[in-house]
Amino acid sequence: MDNKTLDLLEIRDQIDTIDKEIVELFEKRMQLSADVAEYKISNNKEVLDPKREKEKLMTLEHYASNSFNRVGVYELFRQMMAMSRKLQYRILAEHGKAGNISFRKVSSLPMQKAKVVFQGVEGAYSFTAMHSFFGESIENYNVETWRDAMEAIKNGDADYAVLPIENSTAGIVADIYDLLVEYHHSIVGEQIIQVDHALMALKNSTLEDIKTVYSHPQALSQCKKFLEEHPEWKAEKYLNTAMAAKKVKEDGDLTQAAIASPYAAQCFGLQILKPHVFSSQQNSTRFIIVSKEEIYQEEAGKISVCFEIPHESGSLYNTLSHFIYNDLNMTKIESRPIPEKKWEYRFFVDFEGNLSDSGVKNALYGISREVNNLRILGNY
Incomplete structure (x- = not known):
């Protein structure tokens, strides 16, 4: 074993020692955070104090010796403070201070x-x-x-x-x-x-007769590959797939076709010119x-929520981490622009759980204290 390998092993030993000390100090800090939660319960104070956290982070980052480490210290302690808040929210919830959920x-x-x-x-x-x-x-x-x-x-x-x-x-x-x-x-x-989308038209119509295809925009999108094989057709958006079939029937025009379910063809007396025109077998x-x-029902296992967050770095991560800390599995996230707020977004999240679960209550309470306009859309 050469000297370089020995040096590396010694360095790793030192890192292991420091890491152990960091864990011990972290646990001491979290115990103090628990004490802070008890104080805030007794004095009816909010967990999150943005001004104090900002000032504290700015002070801590200046203890670092260079710009790279300053960024690291800022991020490290920002996450540590977020963990502290999650612990405090849990303690508040255990003391019945998490508020009531309006759902029955x-x-x-x-x-x-x-x-x-x-x-x-x-x-x-x-x-x-x-x-x-x-x-x-x-x-x-x-x-x-x-x-x-x-x-x-x-x-x-x-x-x-x-x-x-x-x-x-x-x-x-x-x-x-x-x-x-x-x-x-x-x-x-x-x-x-x-x-199961199908192309349908009047009884006497043929594929060669078709000039215009009507359907809902989602159905047209789903059948894009099929429609691209017929560039001579004009795709027209309609309110609903079945309503498109109804229009074809009522207009009595051999050049019109609709994309809808086979059941719609049966309902409106149309013939299916081409079955299975969707793009995916798993559609x-x-x-x-x-x-x-x-x-919500007792056996409900999925919850949908929406919320808005401050337009700043780390906001989304800090919000979603409430699911992690409460051992909740997030199954979906979507965003939609907020019309009255330029370049700001509303997030929609689905996750597994029941509104009666303590972990769900803890997560929702913590999120509600740190986002704007949290709404529970349903538990089903």
Whole structure:
């Protein structure tokens, strides 16, 4: 073994010794943080004091001997302070100081005399999702737009609405995310439907006759590869896949076709010119069930929230780390621009858990103290 190897081993031994000391000091610091939490509980003080933390970080970074280490010290202690806050939030929650969640737990969704609204017409994928979730006998009616469905819930004309929120091929339905913010309704369930798009037209029409293809923008996006094989066709956006099929039937034009489900072709007496025109064999759409009531079922296992964060470095990480520290599995994150705030974004997060769980309560309380406008969108 040469001298260089010996030197390296000695250096590593010294690093191990220092690391052990750092861990011991870290644990001492966290115990003091726990003492701070007890003091704040007794004196009704907030956990986060942004001004003090900023001043403390600026002081600590100047203890470092060079610019590289100053950045490192700043980041190290910023994370340490974030950990300290998470411990304090947990202690506050254990003392019943985390506030109350407005959602009410139920054994099952109220179904007696329930009425469901869906966007589109019979034969739409939302119609299929509705029957898959509620059963064939549920009282229902249709509206023209997603906003109309949200208004129906708001006005008490329906108890539940069925809305598409995400497709495995085309991604999120952005308008639904925006409507969830605008209307203070709650997600109480979800239903995943496998999407099987077909090209359909009048009984006497052929592929050679087609000039215009109508469908919902999401469906057109999902079938982009197929449509690109026919550059002579004009793709036209329509409110709903089944409504596009209905239009083709009512217009009686041999040059028109629609992309919709095979069930829609059956409903409106159209022939399928080309089956399975979707781009992926795994193409599925996730629908959410929305209610005006803030309720969640005992066995609910997924929570959706949205929030806004300060436009500064580390804000998103510090927010999401609350899930890590409470051993919660985050399954999805999306962002949408905030119209009234230029270049600022609202984040939507799905994670596993139930609003009755202590870890969920701790995480939501901690997040609520450090973000703007946290909203629980639902537990389902």
